[in-house]
Amino acid sequence: MGRLPGEIKAKVFARAMRRVSETARTRVVRRQAPRLDLSQKVIREKTTARFNAGGHTAEVVVRSGWIPLFKLGATQTSRGVRVRLRGSYRHAFIAKMDSGHTGVFRRVPGTKMVDKDKEQIRELFGPNPAHDITNNQDVYIAVMAEVLEEVLAPRVMHELGRLLPR
Template sequence: MPIGPASASSKGRLIGPRKKLLPSVDVQQKLDIHLNTVKKKSPRRAPSDRGFSLGKARVTVELHVDASDFEHLGRAIARLPEEIKAKAAARAMRRVTDMARSRIIKRNAERIDIPPSRVRAVSTAQFNAGGNTSDVILRSGWLPLYKLGATQTAKGVRVRLRGSYRSAFIAEMKSGHVGVFKRQGKDRLPIRELFGPNPAHDITNNPEVYLQVLTEVIEQSLMPRYLHEVDRLLPR
């Protein structure tokens, strides 16, 4: 089912359009999925052309559920015991939350050209049954180039999926830290460490991309999963 563009509210949140999507536990229920990004400052200074401000951004997909399009199904669900409806909704939301995290990881990795495992390592997902909300959170700083598969070459350093960095070199500091470095001038010192992208930074700068990912997951998966969980809980 297509969904229109999100609109900005007076508080700066992105709120998805209201759609009649699926029967809810109590017929009229609001389901929120929040996408949070927390950008951590890198332990070493990132390249000046990739500066960022610390902070936290939240993208909210706010879908108001209405069962009027599924009256016969809504009446059948309404007759179910409250315990079954609540358990089915919670299980469905947990499953959809995990799916949302996987889709966001995949989309993020594709956009910034890094292995999905790197994004997965800095992301979490959790479902709050009390508030019917799910949070998919990415916490990341700028990723050191060395951790993205850097190899030394005769002319510099080559990084998988990112190309070559001429005159760069891989070195180990006295502290034991290993990184990709480059001299800032013709002299031996000073040097600076080179960094790759920041997964959380892309989400903060392009919320509409990830809002669409969340919307698609909800539209495609929430209703089928909820009905599946109801069926599993019904006595045989």
């Protein structure tokens, strides 16, 4: 590996790291889905994988965004709102705002609206995939180490075999 031209080394490592970062993204999503009781699709939408060829670094980024309960399949009941895999939220309701946003809301006891004689409302959210990683770093560091051990070296050899003349 030491005697290879720099151009070939750079190309091999760029291709291998791109594949490794996508594999890491897949494994993180698979690990998070059962932990958060969410589908992989919902978590995958919040997760990106990028490779920086200039710095020879790869990052798997989970954007920190709370998932609205409405996106998780909320249905209105006589007692409140029921959400698949999450249970019931008593006194909650589903409403569509003037802006077009639909969500699950609940009144905040002890607060008053400025114009009306009603209490203020707050939207209810489900889990945040980024917070799971922050709060359980050991689990995800193990996932990343596992990916590096299992995927990086074989992938470098595979890409090297594709680039070298026979």
